Amino acid sequence: MSAETQKEQSGLAAIAYVKDGMKVGLGTGSTAAHFVKALAAKVRAGMKLTLVSTSVQTTNLAQSLGLTILDINDVGSLDLCVDGADEIGPGLALIKGGGGALLREKLIWEQAKTCIVIADAAKHVKTLGAFALPIEVEPFAYKGTINRICDVLAEFEIQKVPTLRKKDGQPFITDGANLIFDVPCGQISDPTGLASALKVTTGVVDHGLFLDLAEFALLGTDDGVKVLEP
Numbered sequence: 001m002s003a004e005t006q007k008e009q010s011g012l013a014a015i016a017y018v019k020d021g022m023k024v025g026l027g028t029g030s031t032a033a034h035f036v037k038a039l040a041a042k043v044r045a046g047m048k049l050t051l052v053s054t055s056v057q058t059t060n061l062a063q064s065l066g067l068t069i070l071d072i073n074d075v076g077s078l079d080l081c082v083d084g085a086d087e088i089g090p091g092l093a094l095i096k097g098g099g100g101a102l103l104r105e106k107l108i109w110e111q112a113k114t115c116i117v118i119a120d121a122a123k124h125v126k127t128l129g130a131f132a133l134p135i136e137v138e139p140f141a142y143k144g145t146i147n148r149i150c151d152v153l154a155e156f157e158i159q160k161v162p163t164l165r166k167k168d169g170q171p172f173i174t175d176g177a178n179l180i181f182d183v184p185c186g187q188i189s190d191p192t193g194l195a196s197a198l199k200v201t202t203g204v205v206d207h208g209l210f211l212d213l214a215e216f217a218l219l220g221t222d223d224g225v226k227v228l229e230p
C-alpha cells in the first residue's frame with residue numbers, strides 16, 4: 001500500500017471523532033488534506049461545525065471545498081484539532097513543520113481540548129531526529145539567532161548547521177512572515193530539554209517539537225489504521 005493511501009486511511013479514520021456542533025482545528029499537509037476533504041463531505045451532508053485553520057494553504061483548500069473558516073480569535077477554545085506530523089516518536093513526541101506551518105499549528109493545537117495526529121506508517125519512529133527539525137526564526141538579525149541556536153544544539157551534542165529553507169530558490173517565508181531553518185539533528189536524545197532551550201532562545205519564534213500535546217495518533221498501515229497512545 002502506498003504512503004498516500006495510508007495517509008488517506010488515517011485522515012478518513014479521524015472523521016469518526018468529529019461530532020455535530022464541534023469546534024475543529026484543521027491541520028496542514030497532505031494527510032490533513034485528506035481529512036479536510038472528508039470533512040467537507042460531512043458538512044455538505046448536513047453536519048454543523050465551527051472550523052479554524054492552521055495555514056493559508058489549508059484555508060484555501062477548505063474554502064475551495066465550500067467550508068467556512070473562522071478567525072481563531074472569534075472562536076476561542078476548540079473541541080478538536082486533527083493534523084499530520086513528520087515524525088511520531090515515543091510518548092507521541094512529534095516533529096512537525098515540514099510544511100512550514102508549525103507556529104500556527106502549535107497555536108491552534110494549544111487551544112484544542114483534544115489533538116489527533118494522522119499519519120502514514122513511516123512517520124512512526126523509535127527516536128526523533130532523522131527528519132530535520134524545523135525552527136521558525138524572526139528574520140531581523142537572523143544570523144545572530146542562528147549562532148545562538150548552534151550554541152543550544154551544541155549543549156545537546158548536536159553539531160549540525162541549521163539550513164535556511166528555500167522555495168523556488170528564495171527563502172521560504174511562513175504565513176507569519178518568518179524564516180525557517182531546518183536542523184538535521186540525526187537523533188534527539190532529550191526532546192524535552194531541547195524544546196525548552198530553543199523556546200527561550202531570542203529570535204526563535206517556535207520550533208517543530210510538539211511534546212505532550214497529542215492525545216492519540218491514527219497511523220495508516222498496510223494492516224489498517226492503528227491507534228497509538230502516549
Ligand SMILES: O=C(CO)[C@H](O)[C@H](O)COP(=O)(O)O
Pocket residue numbers: 027028029030031032083084085086095096097098099100101102105
Ligand atoms: O507539520 C506539518 C506542516 O507544517 C505537516 O503536518 C507535516 O509536514 C506532515 O505533512 P504530510 O501530511 O504532508 O506528510
